[in-house]
Amino acid sequence: MMGQELFEHPHRQYREYGITALTELSSRIGNPEDPNMDAMEEALANSPEDAITFDEDTDLWITGPDEAIEAMFDDREAFVAALLEDVDPGL
Numbered sequence: 052m053m054g055q056e057l058f059e060h061p062h063r064q065y066r067e068y069g070i071t072a073l074t075e076l077s078s079r080i081g082n083p084e085d086p087n088m089d090a091m092e093e094a095l096a097n098s099p100e101d102a103i104t105f106d107e108d109t110d111l112w113i114t115g116p117d118e119a120i121e122a123m124f125d126d127r128e129a130f131v132a133a134l135l136e137d138v139d140p141g142l
Contacts, residue, residue, distance in 0.1 A: 061108040068123040070115035
């Protein structure tokens with residue numbers, strides 16, 4: 052589980068989990084409900100082995116190994132669940 056410092060800084064999580072924020076492409080890809088498919092295809096061509104998804108915590112599209120992205124999101128959820136259950140989440 053991630054600690055509070057990492058939880059409070061989602062951009063630092065990317066480095067920790069080996070994920071890349073698509074800072075420049077995010078504005079071109081746009082809304083996850085109706086993405087610009089040309090920009091999405093460009094992102095996929097740049098990282099053909101990686102998954103791509105939208106991170107609502109940073110409003111950025113991100114890319115990386117599917118397992119790494121899932122682990123980051125799972126760790127975020129575990130942190131929040133621990134707080135809700137009054138468990139020390141690794142502060």
